[in-house]
Amino acid sequence: MKESSNKPFQFQKTFEILSFQIDPSGKLRWAALADLLQEVAWKHADSREFGQVLFDKGFMWVLSRFDIQVHAMPSWGETIHIETAGRGINKLFALREFRVTDSSGTVLATAMSAWLLLDIKTKRPQRPSLVLPSELFETEPSDYAPPEKISVPEKGHTGKTFHVNHSDLDMNNHVNNVSYIRWIEDFCLEQGFTFDKISINYLNEALLGENIEILFSLDAQKMLVSGRSGERDVFTSWVEKLNG
Amino acid sequence: MKESSNKPFQFQKTFEILSFQIDPSGKLRWAALADLLQEVAWKHADSREFGQVLFDKGFMWVLSRFDIQVHAMPSWGETIHIETAGRGINKLFALREFRVTDSSGTVLATAMSAWLLLDIKTKRPQRPSLVLPSELFETEPSDYAPPEKISVPEKGHTGKTFHVNHSDLDMNNHVNNVSYIRWIEDFCLEQGFTFDKISINYLNEALLGENIEILFSLDAQKMLVSGRSGERDVFTSWVEKLNG
Incomplete structure (x- = not known):
């Protein structure tokens, strides 16, 4: 993931950090940050008719890989801006970047x-260029690399x-992408492992009523955390401390 | 609980309903509504120095009983207004009322x-009149009744x-009041029991790492749902269908 992008962002939304989004350290929780990123992605898609409209036509967007790096989490009552943009198409992936800044423009997080x-019927992936506005998602080979595959x-x-x-x-009756991030965050904090970056690969959907078993291996700076339901791998992720 | 109050409210805040607050029916989840009520209570308290300031002085507010009645839940993207006011002191209880309205002023929920x-040190209840602004919380016997005790x-x-x-x-390192409501909501929806009113008594704090066992008894319109950890009763609640 590039540290920050040179190309302009295409859409932005401003949020006040609310009490229920805060952890005991007084900072925004990772899962709450991911909630807000998802809100902005949806609103951007809906503003250009590649969101709920597509769902009504029988297509759905499935988040496959997500890298989030945090420099500083905001506190309760702070105002943040989240910008997003399409970053081209890479094979079957449509890429989307995010940047989170505080009220003075300091970058708090990138993703x-x-x-x-x-x-939706066949569960087969379709070419994103069929439905995406080409001025938002270049169909040329993208300058941007997708988040890496994690074993x-x-x-x-x-x-x-x-x-x-x-x-x-979520509103489409699927397990919210953010739930997986909340499980990772809950697990890591229980282990006393604080971190600056999460890279997650979504592998198979978790289903209502299932028990997701967490597997992990830890070295000093980096933890491999994955989740499975029975024999089915649900997600795998790297959780890292940076600069430290 | 009175249907709506004749006395003016003292504080209000406006919210946009965001994607992650919505359930598969497209409506605001009960737990997400409770998050917003709590945000408004905190902001009101902080605006008049009986919130975080008191915590720093060694006191804490503990929610003891909470009745929430919903007429209609808002949808994603809707704007709602939440008003709140102190409603006097009843013995050791400080009473707080809420009213939720949509952009046209229609009442969506009351609480x-x-x-x-x-x-915080002794865990003993103190007289709320010691710390509350008397113009917000009358010390005369209150016109308002507290939510009822539930066996x-x-x-x-x-x-x-x-x-x-x-x-x-939560930010004070205690289990958030809303988690109990989320457990009730999750349990009821799993049972296929939708409802219009929750009345909850908070009995003992749930602690990190505990397993909260749900006990319930159901008749057609009303479910008694309680939670315990081992022999310790954590909460008890009535969950009701109205007009139905």
Whole structure:
């Protein structure tokens, strides 16, 4: 992931950080940040008719890979700006970048995401260029690389288990992308492992009522955290401390 | 709980409903509504120096009873207004009322809450009149009744279990009041029981790492839902369908 982009962003939204988004250290939680990134992605897509309109036509966007790097988390009551832009198409991935800044313009966080366009009936990936505005998502080979593929560990320590509840379901009746990030965050904080970067690969959807078992292996600066339901790998991720 | 109050409200805040607050039916989740009510309570308290300032002086507000009645939940992208006011003191309870309206002024939800002021060291309740602005919270016997006491069922069916995770902790390192409401909502929706009113009594704090076992008994229109950790009763609640 590039540190920051030179190309202009295409859409932005401003948020006040609210009390329920804050952790005991007084800072925005990772899952709450991911909620806001997702809100901005949706609003951008809807503003140019490649969001809910596509869903109504039988397509859905599935988040496949997501890298989020945080320099500083905002506190309760702070105002932040989240910018986003399409960053071209890479094979079947549509790329979307985010940048989070505080009220003085300081960059708090950056993120890159890779999305697949699925036919809801067949579950087959479709070419994103079919539906995306070409002025927002260049169809030339993109200047931007998608987040990297992360291997699923063969072995690992067994951590805890998270149950998939009704509140994990989003408006399309799928487990929210952010739930997986909340599980990672909850698991890492329970281990006393604080971090600056999450890189997650979404592998298979978690389903309502399932128990997601966490596997992990840790070195000093980096933890490999993956989740599975029975024999099905659900996600895998690198969680890293930087500069430290 | 009165349907709506005749006395003026004292504080208000406006919110846009965001994608991550919505359930698969397209409406605001109960837990997300409770998040917003709590935000407004905190901001009101902080605006008059009976919020975080008191915490720094060794006191804390503990939500003891909370009744929320919903007429209609807003949808994604809607703007809502939440008003709140102190509604006097009843013995050791400080009462706070809420009213939620949409952009045309239609009342979407009403709520009444009863709060105890605890000395953080001794855990003993203090008289709220010691710290509350008397022009906001009348010390005369209040015109308003606190939410009712709910008995803890002796017996009940055992429902599911919820684990208390790090993301349940609020900025004061206590399990967020809203987590209990999320557990109730998750449990009821899993049972296929939709509802218009929640009345909850908070009994003992849930602690990080605990498993909260749900007990319930159901008749057609009303479900008694309580939570316990081992032998400790954590909450008890009535969840009701109205007009139906």
